Amino acid sequence: MALPSAADLPLDYDARELLADDDYAEPLIAGGVRCHGGFDADGRYRSPRTRHRAPAIRAWQARLETEGHPLVAIDPALLVPQYPNVDQARLLLREGVREPVVRRLTAISIVEGFGAIIRDVGHPGLAERVVEPIDGTALAHLAGGLFEAHARDEAGYREEGGHKQMWEAARDLALENPKIPGDVLLRMMGQGPARRRERVAHFPELDGDLEALVATMANVLALEVFAMGAFDWGETLLSDPEVSAEPLRAGALVGYIRRDERTHIEYLRTALSELSARTLRRVDGAEIPGRHVVDACLDRNLRALTGAQRDEQRRTIREAVAEAAAAHPHPKDLLERFDALETSWTPPERTGFEPET
Numbered sequence: 001m002a003l004p005s006a007a008d009l010p011l012d013y014d015a016r017e018l019l020a021d022d023d024y025a026e027p028l029i030a031g032g033v034r035c036h037g038g039f040d041a042d043g044r045y046r047s048p049r050t051r052h053r054a055p056a057i058r059a060w061q062a063r064l065e066t067e068g069h070p071l072v073a074i075d076p077a078l079l080v081p082q083y084p085n086v087d088q089a090r091l092l093l094r095e096g097v098r099e100p101v102v103r104r105l106t107a108i109s110i111v112e113g114f115g116a117i118i119r120d121v122g123h124p125g126l127a128e129r130v131v132e133p134i135d136g137t138a139l140a141h142l143a144g145g146l147f148e149a150h151a152r153d154e155a156g157y158r159e160e161g162g163h164k165q166m167w168e169a170a171r172d173l174a175l176e177n178p179k180i181p182g183d184v185l186l187r188m189m190g191q192g193p194a195r196r197r198e199r200v201a202h203f204p205e206l207d208g209d210l211e212a213l214v215a216t217m218a219n220v221l222a223l224e225v226f227a228m229g230a231f232d233w234g235e236t237l238l239s240d241p242e243v244s245a246e247p248l249r250a251g252a253l254v255g256y257i258r259r260d261e262r263t264h265i266e267y268l269r270t271a272l273s274e275l276s277a278r279t280l281r282r283v284d285g286a287e288i289p290g291r292h293v294v295d296a297c298l299d300r301n302l303r304a305l306t307g308a309q310r311d312e313q314r315r316t317i318r319e320a321v322a323e324a325a326a327a328h329p330h331p332k333d334l335l336e337r338f339d340a341l342e343t344s345w346t347p348p349e350r351t352g353f354e355p356e357t
C-alpha cells in the first residue's frame, strides 16, 4: 500500500493521538525493565508514541515547504567531538580504568532523565502572541501532546522505561553492572554556571514566558543534535566485543534511542522554523520578526556549547580521568597515551545564526 504523501496528511491532532503508540508484536525489555517502543512483526524497532506523531511532523514540515519557508538546520561542522572519544574510552577500558567511561555513560542517562523538564515549559498563549495564525502547525501542538510525548520518551512514564533507563541498561549490560560513582550528578551540577547564565532575558521587550519558550526549544534542539555524536560514540563503543560484555544487546539499545531522538529533533526544528516564519508581538504592542528571536537563541546556545561549555566539560572529564588513572600501575604513561588519542578540533567561526547587521 502506498503511503499518503505528506501534503495529504492531517495537520490537526489531539494529545491522545500524539501520545499513541504503534501496535507492537513484541515489547522492548532492557535490563529487566519494560521500556517504551517495541518491535513489529518483522522484528523492526518502532519508536514510542509515533503512530500519529511521526506523520504529523511530516505534514507540518510539508506545509512549511509548500509555503516556501526553510527548515532550521544546525551545521554538523559545529558538533563537538566526544571526549573521551571512542579510542580513548577503549584504551581506558582495556587498561582497567573503567570509572571515567562509567561516569560518562551515567551522565548521559542523567541528562536524558532531565529531558522531562520540557513538559514544564510555560505555554504563553502562543496564538495571541504570534501575529499570524498558528492553526495546523507544530507550534499549536506543543502543549497539546508534543512536549508531553518528548518528556515521556526521555524519562520514562509510569512503569515504562525511557531513554534514562535504556542508557542505564546499555551501560550495565556492556560493563557488567559496574559500580556507579556516587558523585556523578554533583560533578555535573558543578559545570552549571555557564548554563545558568543563559536564563538572562535577552529580549526584554518580549513576554518572559515567550522568550523562555523559544530559548528552551533552541537549547533543547541544539542539545539533541549534539547528542547524536554521543549516540554514535555509545553505539560504537558498546558494540565492540573487545570492551563490551554484551555487544549486540547494548549496542542495539543505543541504536533504538538514536532512532527515537530523530522525532525530537524534527518536531523542535519544525516549531522553531514556524516561529521564524512568523511575527511576534512585543509587550508594548509593536512587532518583531520571529526569526530575530529564534536565530539569536540558537546562536547563543551554539556558541556556548562549542565554547565555554565544551571547555568546562573537557576539563572536568580530564580531571576525572587523571584521578581514576592514579590507581593504574603506570598512570603517567597511560595519561600520555590518552592525551595523544584526543580528537583535535577548533569550533567553526560562525554558527550560521548570527544576527544580520
Ligand SMILES: [Fe+2]
Pocket (backbone or CB within 6 Å): 112, 115, 153, 154, 163, 257, 261
Ligand atoms: Fe533522549
Ligand SMILES: [Fe+2]
Pocket (backbone or CB within 6 Å): 115, 154, 224, 261, 264
Ligand atoms: Fe531527545
